[in-house]
Amino acid sequence: MSIPLPGKQVRGSKTGKPIMALLDLIGRxxxxxxxxxxxxxxxxxxxxQHRCEKISPTLLNTRLKELKALNIISIAEGGYQLTVQGQxxxxxxxxxxxWSIQWANELQEKTDELN
Structure with a gap:
């Protein structure tokens, strides 16, 4: 799988729109x-590896390379860190x-009402 770049065809879109490249990236x-x-x-x-339980070293390495190539993360003395873009x-x-917390609470309330 190639690195999703704005201006290029990405998974799910041929438009080259930056939002589609971002959605491809964060959907991985x-x-x-x-x-x-x-x-x-x-x-x-x-x-x-410890923070991301169950991630394989191969997948972790791949994702770190992608995020680094896209200027979302960088490597510093303390390890990998977010860039200004990542922040x-x-x-x-x-x-x-x-929003997800509010959504989950509302779903729970509906579930409670049905039971």
């Missing part, structure tokens, strides 16, 4: 999870996390 197994875990701070390969992605994702 563990891509968004790695970004989410790196919001906690820099981490080595082994630390990321701005987290800022966009945080409201989705808040």
């Amino acid at each position: 197994t563990w891509s968004l999870g790695l970004v989410w875990h790196l919001r906690e701070g820099p981490a080595t390969f082994r630390e990321l 701005s992605l987290i800022e966009i994702i945080l409201p989705l996390g808040q």
